[in-house]
Amino acid sequence: MTVLRRGRPTAGADEPDDAGPVRRPERLFAEGTDPDPRFSLANERTFLAWIRTSLALFAAGIALEGLNLPIHPGFRLAAAVVLIALGTLTPAHAWYGWLRTERALRLERGLPPPTTMAVPLAVGLLTVGALIVAGLLG
Amino acid sequence: MSRPGLHVERTTLAWRRTAAAAALATLVVGRILAPHLGYAALAVTAPVAAGALVAVIGVLPRRASAARPPATAGVCPRPPRPAPALLALLAATTALAGLAAAGAVLLT
Numbered sequence: 001m002t003v004l005r006r007g008r009p010t011a012g013a014d015e016p017d018d019a020g021p022v023r024r025p026e027r028l029f030a031e032g033t034d035p036d037p038r039f040s041l042a043n044e045r046t047f048l049a050w051i052r053t054s055l056a057l058f059a060a061g062i063a064l065e066g067l068n069l070p071i072h073p074g075f076r077l078a079a080a081v082v083l084i085a086l087g088t089l090t091p092a093h094a095w096y097g098w099l100r101t102e103r104a105l106r107l108e109r110g111l112p113p114p115t116t117m118a119v120p121l122a123v124g125l126l127t128v129g130a131l132i133v134a135g136l137l138g
Numbered sequence: 139m140s141r142p143g144l145h146v147e148r149t150t151l152a153w154r155r156t157a158a159a160a161a162l163a164t165l166v167v168g169r170i171l172a173p174h175l176g177y178a179a180l181a182v183t184a185p186v187a188a189g190a191l192v193a194v195i196g197v198l199p200r201r202a203s204a205a206r207p208p209a210t211a212g213v214c215p216r217p218p219r220p221a222p223a224l225l226a227l228l229a230a231t232t233a234l235a236g237l238a239a240a241g242a243v244l245l246t
Contacts, residue, residue: 025222041145045152047225048193052156054232055163055186058239062182065243066170080243088236091229098225 028099032106043101050094058087064132075135079128086124093117153196156228160190167239174246182242185235192228196221 034040061083064076071079100112164186171179199221 028222038145041149044225045149047229048152048156051189051228051232052159054236055159055189058236059163059166062167062170062239062243065246066174077243081240084236084240084243088233088240091232091236095226095229098222 025099028103028106031103032108035102035105035108039105040102043098043105046101047094047098050090050097054087054090054094056087057090058084061087071132071135072138075131075138079131079135082124082128082131086121089120090117150197153193157190157193157197160186160193160232163235164190171242175242179242182235182238185231185238189228189231189235192224192231196224196228 061080064071064083065080069076097117104111164183167186168179168183171182
């Protein structure tokens with residue numbers, strides 16, 4: 001199949017993937033071959049979805065604490081801190097997940113299992129819910 | 139069959155959604171924190187705004203790629219390769235904003 005390379009004349013898809021400028025992180029791009037672009041794009045969209053989740057989490061944390069809602073202040077602060085902590089960890093998870101998936105795609109391996117962030121996120125959100133309910137009742 | 143062009147368009151839209159979310163988060167966080175912190179609220183809003191800027195920059199190569207017609211009939215141009223630097227920068231600015239937000243909530 002003939003494809004058009006960015007900034008280069010038409011070239012064959014079987015051309016070595018390391019043609020052109022060095023791509024970073026080198027450790028990732030030194031391995032394997034470029035996967036089907038559709039898979040890379042899907043991986044990128046998943047990364048972006050995690051970033052949006054992170055923005056929503058810490059904005060919710062700030063809103064919870066900043067809007068002076070009628071919740072017991074101690075519980076409210078705890079819930080806000082949990083939300084913000086989750087929102088701070090999520091970008092690291094997004095980057096790590098992108099790297100793991102991209103590496104698996106390049107090496108034509110099976111996709112890695114869902115990362116462990118789903119469990120802390122679920123537990124954290126349940127905790128926030130419980131803290132808010134406790135704060136409303138307390 | 140799924141057309142590769144649509145994947146580029148979906149990804150462009152995802153970058154736009156992220157830019158819009160970051161811009162909205164900047165406004166919301168700034169609006170909530172400004173009365174409490176004054177100019178110190180910038181410590182939280184600036185990284186979020188930087189993230190929005192990074193996301194806007196992320197849209198550009200995708201738009202250019204989507205606008206470019208295929209070189210040969212029936213052959214799709216290869217979409218731009220992922221830009222890990224942009225992804226890393228976006229993750230870093232978002233994490234930094236989270237840390238600043240934690241500081242703001244704990245200190246006020």
